[in-house]
Amino acid sequence: MPDITRPPGARHSPSILVTGAAGNLGREVVDRLQTQGARVRSLLHHQAGPRPGAEPVIGDLTDPSAVRAALVGIDAVFLIWPLLDSAPAHDLVAELAAAAPRVVYLSSTAIDDEAAHQSDPIVQVHADMEALLHDAGLRPRTLRSDTLASNARGWSAQLRAGDVVSGPDVARTAVVDERDVADAAVAVLLAHQDQLDDEPSVLTGPAVLSRADQVALIGAALRRRLRFRALPADLARSRMLADGRPERLVEALIAASVCRPDSNRTTDHVERLTGRPAGTFAKWAIDHAAEFS
Ligand SMILES: NC(=O)c1ccc[n+]([C@@H]2O[C@H](COP(=O)([O-])OP(=O)(O)OC[C@H]3O[C@@H](n4cnc5c(N)ncnc54)[C@H](OP(=O)(O)O)[C@@H]3O)[C@@H](O)[C@H]2O)c1
Structure with a gap:
């Protein structure tokens, strides 16, 4: 993978569209792009508070006219596709192909490139999106x-109320700080095209963690003894439905919980893209402790 941490030549100031811009990751990307002097347009699903310097566009990713309007004058797109189905993305991909910006797509490390079918619907959507974008010639x-x-953050209500997080367990994986993913995304978005290769970057944190590990690390940050209680799938499903979560999302989360295999993979791709190693979950927990107390 080429070193893109020191772009050659003068800094170009591109116009970049960020989708999912009010979400956990998208807002970190928007903030960093603005700090770096890029012109940023945020595609927001719903009206959000004003963000100095970012041009908000309210629209649905599945609405081709909203996407077409959002793409006018755009050089590059940071594409978050938060839906549980790739079928509604065909129109979006057609609009991207017509406007022909550079596209940086946020996908999942859980994709198995050798598998005919992915482990669960969430991973399948990412595999389908990668294929759609590739087949449209967007590179x-x-x-x-x-x-x-x-x-x-989804545990904050439980941790404000007590010392136990209950929920479906998931496979152990190298949880990555979203601020590192945002830094990597910005490095790629602002790099010269010829500094990039076509292989996906695989962005992981430095250590493989279970949910119990993460809850314990939040406890260490809060100086509280916290624990994770894994719920069987049927109980987890009924609790999430009772909480008002959409049925399709609940089924996708249960499928991920039951079917996604453990991953022991850690990479240095965050460091290769940003010039510094990925941060630990312990650091993330310290930085976000106030959200849990
Ligand atoms: N979370 C992970 O562990 C993980 C791992 C790998 C990849 N990813 C990818 O990263 C993405 C971002 O994660 P995140 O935690 O930042 O998600 P998030 O906080 O849920 O943000 C998603 C954003 O997308 C917006 N959105 C939803 N449906 C939309 C639609 N139809 N049209 C326009 N905007 C829409 C949401 O707006 P509203 O809330 O207003 O609807 C929200 O602001 C995920 O969607 C997933 O594709 C996530």
Whole structure:
């Protein structure tokens, strides 16, 4: 993988569209792009508070006219596809192919390139999206992210109420700080095209962690003894449905919990793209401790 941490020549100031821009990862990307002097347009699903310097566009990723309008004058797109189905992405991909910006797609480390079918619907969507973008001739630059540390925010209500997080367990994996993924994304978005290769970057944290490990590390940051209680699939399903989560999302999360295999893979791709090693979950927990107390 080429070193893109020191771009040659004068800094170009591209116009970049970020989708999912109000989400955990998207907002980190927007902030960094603005700091680096890029012109940023944020595609927001719903009206959000004003963000100095970022041009907001309200629209649905599945609405071709909204996507077409958002792409006017755009050099590059940081594409987050948060849906549980790739079928509605055909129109979006057609709009991208017509506008022909550079595309950086945020995918998943859980993709098995040798498998005919992926382990669960969430991973299948990412594999399908990679194929759609590739088949449309977009030559996307793909960042495959491991489990984002920011998923732990979903535990904040339980941890404000007590010392136990209950939920479906998932495979151990090298949880990655979303701020590292954002730094890597910005490095790629601002790099010269000829500094990049076509192989996906595989962005992981430095250590393989279970959910119990993550809860314990949040406890260490809070100086509390916290523990994770794994729920059987049926109980986890009924609790998530009772919490008001959409049925399709609940089924996808249960399938991921039951079917996704452990991953022992860690890489140095965050460091190769950003010039510094990936941060630990312990550091993430310290930096976000206030959100859990
Ligand atoms: N979480 C992980 O562990 C992980 C791992 C690998 C890859 N990824 C990828 O990373 C993405 C971002 O993760 P995240 O944690 O930042 O997600 P997030 O916080 O849920 O953010 C997703 C954003 O997408 C917006 N959105 C949802 N449906 C939309 C639609 N139809 N049109 C336009 N915008 C829409 C949401 O807006 P509203 O909330 O207003 O609907 C939200 O702001 C995931 O969607 C996934 O594709 C995640």
